[in-house]
Amino acid sequence: MELGYWLAFAATAATLAAAGWVGWSAAEWLWFQPRRLERKLMAQGIRGSRYRLPYGDVKENENLVDEARRNPLPLSHSIVDRVVPHLTRVVDLYGGKNKVTFYWFGPSPRVIIMDPELVKDILSSKSGHFEKLRLTPIERLLSMGLFSYDGEKWAKRKRIINPAFHIEKLKMMMPLFSACCDELISRWEELVDSSGVFDIDICSEFQKFSADVISRTAFSSNYKEGRRIFELQKEQTELVFHTAENLYIPGSRFIPTQKNQRRNEIHREVTALLKSMIEQREHAIKNGEAKTDDLLWLLMESNRNAQEGDHMQDASLTTKDVIEECRMFYVAGQETTSVLLTWTMIVLSMHPNWQDQARNEVLQVFGQSKPTFEGLSQLKIVTMIFYEVLRLYPPGVTLLRHTYKEMKLGEFTFPPGVQLLLPIILLHHSREFWGEDTEEFNPERFSEGVSKATKNQLIFFPFGWGPRICIGQSFTMIEAKLALALILQRFSVELSPSYAHAPDNILTLQPQYGAQVILHKLHPL
Template sequence: MEEVFVAMKLVFSVAVVGVLSWILYVYGSLWLESQRVRKRIQMQGIKGPPPSFLHGNLSDMQRIQAQASLAKASISTSNGSDQYVAHDCTATLFPYFEHWRKQYGLLYTYSTGMKQHLYINQPDLVREMNQCITLVLGKPTYLTKKLEPMLGNGILRANGISWSQQRKLVAAEFFMDKVKGMVDLMIESAQPILLKWEQTIESQGGATAEVKVDKDLRGLSADVISRVCFGHSYSKGKEVFSKLRSMQKAMFKHRGFLFGLGSFREKLSFKSKKQNEIANLEKEIESLIWELVEKRKRECSEASSSEKDLMQLLLEAAMSDQSLGKDFSKRFIVDNCKNIYFAGHETTAVAASWCLMLLGLHLEWQTRIRAEVAEHCPNGIPDSDSLPLLKTLGMVIQEVLRLYPPAAFVSREAYEDIQIGNLDVPKGVCLWTLIPTLHRDPEIWGADANEFKPERFSEGVSKACKYPQAYVPFGLGTRLCLGKNFAMVELKVVLALIISRFSFTLSPNYRHSPAYRMIVEPEYGVDIIIQKT
């Protein structure tokens, strides 16, 4: 019996040693390959922080993030100063990038575990990267895998041929001629919050009232995207938006979502609790969307109309190729609905919130916009013809998107070895461009880069800065945001309506704390004091 026990113990020991040896071999091989790639990058004169074995620079990133979190303090209001504008959110949201940028410049390399990265903020390389038309340069696979529950394999997450096919279908719906036809629906969607704010003023004495605008703007923007793209109002789709918002918050609760930062305990907690929550939300969202799809299919079969919304086009595209199968058709429709639901309302609502925050500090620009709207828009209501005439409003929106772009990154991964300008990028390397850093670089924008000066855009982007390709609130090149026209028109409509009816200042209760939750948004919302004009 004792001999059997000894034999079993020996077998177990051998098995353990074998497993450990295999793990060490695999990790060793991956580590050696990672270092080979790093050496190829360094041979081009590119420097970066030295990595540790297996973990790369993750420990450094955790340490720098922890130090920044301790040092972070809310910026208080005083005498309407520009300190909100001057506050660069990159230093608090991604302090390791700023730390290394000061050490190594606008081009450096670092690693997260076995994955090598290139930080690229040189304007010429940014242009080359964004205008690259090859399909071997796409969204980072490890990141898109994390975003799969929220975006599926829709256009925001897809790569290669799949992305190309989806873009061809969806892009046509957001051409300017189509967007101009959506203006009346945008105005209709804005009426409830305008009425709500007027009633709030009356309920608080009839002179002024304090409102938190971000939630209302999110609802407005959600209603717009529902009406123009899916043929129904926000009341029918608000449960989808609510659950998408809950998933967004759950996924980005930990600062380390992008790069695997955070303590071991946080990661275990995230996996055991948050992943279950996310999985349940994913099922609920997809079920709700499919119910709306089925309803839309019945409506389409019962009515004949030459005007087709995006939902109808998605249905037709998915059903036209029978070889793809029913499951693929359903997946294609649901995934792209999730993408458009999220991107179509969240980024625009956040941009509008930042606009109101900065306009609440700069009343003179409100006055100029109000006069412009009164001149070109009868009764303060814009239309497709008057919107292009609102030049001052356009300048303000562009400046707000420069200072607080909702998108923080342009990120790519090389699926094969690729040449970008004079840069040799090995297969598997991820490329990162920090948009806020580009938008606030004094070398590009001048010594007043941190100041709110919409007049810099008076002659367009080409004259606003030294390198126009460094202005990328909607990306650049082949993966330029499809909703750019839609977002700019909606922002003009909503802001023109608000400013023509109300004047406002930033509330003393406002807490300036930009947060990254897939987009850069005001962590505690935006509070303003409004009064009727």
């Protein structure tokens, strides 16, 4: 009887201790730590909103974004208040001359950095301790591969993946780029009516086109064969992004909600499809079949070289790692190019004089002949136009980093647990850095290159900057230049009366209601 009593007492005490530990941990996470961080930031003159348990500014920011999304804009490039109203509100309220302000994402202070020198320090190699924000378990279902890692794991993956994106490798992919462009143009030519005119949603067209390019260049398959992966990844992106906007509650992914179940179903299906493709490629390699020079083959070849060179298993990628990188090809490669081409067509429709200049340059360099790899580098006006579109409509509107230990940054000292937000779109639209015409489309500002346009300040970084600059930047620019050159040779474009100007941030900056334009078929000279 006495033994049973003490066992029951011990069990009760253990339960109470565990409950006490859980309660204290929750209190530390949701109250004591945020208040300490708030005091340390304000003591350094950094102004921001006051912390509110437990969501911080999440709910208020959601309301601001929802309100901004309700109505389209007049035709202009003044888009920041619609795309990031929560950021402009914080900067307006607490910024002033201070280029560092903060708000609360749940119990974490999110510091907005508007100082180009501090942005450069964060993104440069000397500040490697400012890490990527850790993904939640739900965000990891999107599997962004290289983009989601830090430290040695990131360095190892970059060493292996880099060779697949060298310029000579991209040059070998030109026939695949060209084949996808030809199919796009042929499809459009079949759609024209007797007057050579048709109304089309250019956004969905470029999504299909860029998915086709990724399918062929990554897996040597055409769009129809890669369609299932593309469609699933697109659905997963939307499911994950809307969750990422909210505070993640630990364990919530296990609740059998319809969205949780769908996210898991997509993850399993995409993993199975990619695993099958990788196993088929491994079988082909073992049988000595001819290589295809696609991204998957180059990745696996580089992976084998890394393993053989280091004679260490941890120097290579596992099948799971390769699957993650393949997911990255689809999400990053497809999204970035499609939105760049979409906004370029919208902007050229708004500014027909620049459309004419770009077309004249393309015809001067190529005539009616198919564009060549070498010729693309001669398209100065087209390059200027792309840079100005990327300035006004960057694919990614922010970058996030965080501190895992105390870090010195300029005159500030940030304790561990602080999130650092680099507002790409705010810096790209800043009147202070770009002048009074910052909201105007003026490709001439890039006529002497990016360095001259930015006065060597880090105020233009649509693909990131420093060691972690987007590995697929050249891939995207070559693909976009080739597609635009071919389109300008054969079509002119204007906005459809049904077009609604509504830039919206869903992982990348996209037109909320699509991009309806009218294409006019041109007759060769």
